[in-house]
Amino acid sequence: MTWAEMQPLLLTATRETLSMVGTATLVALLAGLPAGVLLVLTDRGGLLQNRPVNRVLGAVVNVGRSLPFIVLMLALTQFTKWVVGTSLGWQAASVPLAVGAVPFFARLVETAVREVDGGLVEAVQAMGGSTWTAVRKVLVPEALPSLVAGLTTTVIAVVGYSAMAGAVGGGGLGNLAYTYGYMRFETDFMTVIVVELVLLVALVQALGDLAARALAHRGRGSGPVRLLRRRPAAVRTARAPHAVRTAPRGGTPDPGPAGPSEDGGAVPEPAASH
Amino acid sequence: MITTADLRKTYRVRGRDVTALDGVDLHVQEGEVYGVVGTSGAGKSTLVRCVNMLERPTSGTVTVDGLELTALAGRGPRAGRGLRAARRSIGMVFQHFNLLSSRTVRDNVELPLEIMGLDRTERRRRAGDLLDLVGLADKAGAYPAQLSGGQKQRVGIARALAGDPKVLLSDEATSALDPETTRSILELLRDLNRRLGLTVLLITHEMDVITSVCDSAALMRGGRITESGRLADLLATPGSELARAVLPLGDLPAGRPDATVLDITFPGETAARPFVSQLARTHHVDLSILGAAVETVGGRQIGRMRIELPGRHDENAVPIGYLREQGLLVDVVTDRTEDAA
Numbered sequence A: 001m002t003w004a005e006m007q008p009l010l011l012t013a014t015r016e017t018l019s020m021v022g023t024a025t026l027v028a029l030l031a032g033l034p035a036g037v038l039l040v041l042t043d044r045g046g047l048l049q050n051r052p053v054n055r056v057l058g059a060v061v062n063v064g065r066s067l068p069f070i071v072l073m074l075a076l077t078q079f080t081k082w083v084v085g086t087s088l089g090w091q092a093a094s095v096p097l098a099v100g101a102v103p104f105f106a107r108l109v110e111t112a113v114r115e116v117d118g119g120l121v122e123a124v125q126a127m128g129g130s131t132w133t134a135v136r137k138v139l140v141p142e143a144l145p146s147l148v149a150g151l152t153t154t155v156i157a158v159v160g161y162s163a164m165a166g167a168v169g170g171g172g173l174g175n176l177a178y179t180y181g182y183m184r185f186e187t188d189f190m191t192v193i194v195v196e197l198v199l200l201v202a203l204v205q206a207l208g209d210l211a212a213r214a215l216a217h218r219g220r221g222s223g224p225v226r227l228l229r230r231r232p233a234a235v236r237t238a239r240a241p242h243a244v245r246t247a248p249r250g251g252t253p254d255p256g257p258a259g260p261s262e263d264g265g266a267v268p269e270p271a272a273s274h
Numbered sequence B: 001m002i003t004t005a006d007l008r009k010t011y012r013v014r015g016r017d018v019t020a021l022d023g024v025d026l027h028v029q030e031g032e033v034y035g036v037v038g039t040s041g042a043g044k045s046t047l048v049r050c051v052n053m054l055e056r057p058t059s060g061t062v063t064v065d066g067l068e069l070t071a072l073a074g075r076g077p078r079a080g081r082g083l084r085a086a087r088r089s090i091g092m093v094f095q096h097f098n099l100l101s102s103r104t105v106r107d108n109v110e111l112p113l114e115i116m117g118l119d120r121t122e123r124r125r126r127a128g129d130l131l132d133l134v135g136l137a138d139k140a141g142a143y144p145a146q147l148s149g150g151q152k153q154r155v156g157i158a159r160a161l162a163g164d165p166k167v168l169l170s171d172e173a174t175s176a177l178d179p180e181t182t183r184s185i186l187e188l189l190r191d192l193n194r195r196l197g198l199t200v201l202l203i204t205h206e207m208d209v210i211t212s213v214c215d216s217a218a219l220m221r222g223g224r225i226t227e228s229g230r231l232a233d234l235l236a237t238p239g240s241e242l243a244r245a246v247l248p249l250g251d252l253p254a255g256r257p258d259a260t261v262l263d264i265t266f267p268g269e270t271a272a273r274p275f276v277s278q279l280a281r282t283h284h285v286d287l288s289i290l291g292a293a294v295e296t297v298g299g300r301q302i303g304r305m306r307i308e309l310p311g312r313h314d315e316n317a318v319p320i321g322y323l324r325e326q327g328l329l330v331d332v333v334t335d336r337t338e339d340a341a
């Protein structure tokens, strides 16, 4: 295949991949953020301590995270048809991607929010703030750098899942790799697709790190961050933060485009970090 | 200003009850600095946390500025609207400052004002005033991580004062600071207390904090207040543990038999008088000095001295009488011959 032949195919496939990743990420953000916060709030000693809610929510998240994506996708076929009216194309792939991304992100949110110092919540309570105030003014803003890192991890995982979805009729780059690269032995095309996926993931990671860095105000968690290791730590300007935390622990794990392990083994486990 | 009546708090830890407060009656007058000391685990933190209901007491009442907070219950751990409103007039400073790292100093001070629903310009103005008050106007744009411990605590104090509270609670606010910084923070608290008429309830484990800023003090032990009152009165109370802690004379030495040991407390005016040499001269007593301590409490000097007189208690009635005539507080610590009997 010539580059001229590949180009339009790549363009369409990229647009499809970005569409399904975007949709799934948006849903993950809208549903996973509240779910993750709620997991912390309803836990023992939480502001809204509630055993049953915590148990049920935790179970749902665990099931969602432990199902292999391919199984989730097949199991949701009817649901997908019901939501978007088809079981093919990027729109159809978006549904299981979103369903898979929500619990994935929710756990990362939970970990991030749990790391916020309980003393800060107490301070807000002492000022006469409500639970909602504590969430809005303390939990989310203080966890923001970690939340951004979690979102980065989620997007990268979704890119990986989307390739898998593509292989079974979901469109996008995965579909392209399957139909051309695998079925028709177009090795060059396959190489191009792989390179594009790698670049896409690297770009997401770089943007995520950048955003997390911009958000983490100085001094907070001087954990090891690859990007920043070589910077002199003594620079003290009013606006430029130099110490960042990209993930709850260490750098952001990078599941890569080949699809992450189904239970998100690359992701830091919550709670174990005290 | 702050009154607790028969305050009890029991925690349930793995099926066992832990009593943190065991009937505490606290009376803090308006405009005073009240210190609570006690060993670790005595229940001091639990007590302050009960005052603004961060911790809900198991029984008993808490009244702050005439409002009974224990009556303003919320459901479970959650605070109802009334309690949240009441908390806005009770400031609190924390040992570990509890500043939001994602906000600048100014924005940290503005947080309680946001909760109170003030508009932006008003918040800016108030925050500016408060930072002036604690001497940090030039740090408004800095982030907490760029401040020293003392500066962080000043921000904590400014934030606590944002709601114009009548009462300030402080749980070990200086425990994470070095002695120098501790002094400056205590001076700030004292100053705010005088200038704003602020009532301060502070928890500490350092006697120095009590002597340098407190008008009144309480000693806690095992969930109870074992001694309390105005500091000057406590120091003049024979056998007071707080007095002993403020003016330590050490353990009683295993002395000779046939000797009487006296602890003499002398208030400011008498500190300068040579009563020891007078006693020796006029009564021909060969006394030995076992220990002495002098402290400045509330701007006045007060001291204690432990002396030993030869002879049993009844043989020393005259010298003891003489000392008491001088306006000194005399506490006969041992009368060894009687002890032996």
Ligand SMILES: Nc1ncnc2c1ncn2[C@@H]1O[C@H](COP(=O)(O)OP(=O)(O)OP(=O)(O)O)[C@@H](O)[C@H]1O
Binding pocket: B011, B012, B013, B018, B019, B020, B038, B039, B040, B041, B042, B043, B044, B045, B046, B047, B205
């Ligand atoms: N949340 C809690 N759950 C269970 N037990 C608690 C809790 N908080 C305090 N306690 C117990 O209550 C008692 C009093 O604790 P508190 O923190 O009030 O002591 P403290 O006088 O402030 O001690 P320190 O000087 O070490 O701060 C202790 O025995 C402690 O173990």
Ligand SMILES: [Mg+2]
Binding pocket: B044, B045, B046
């Ligand atoms: Mg304590």
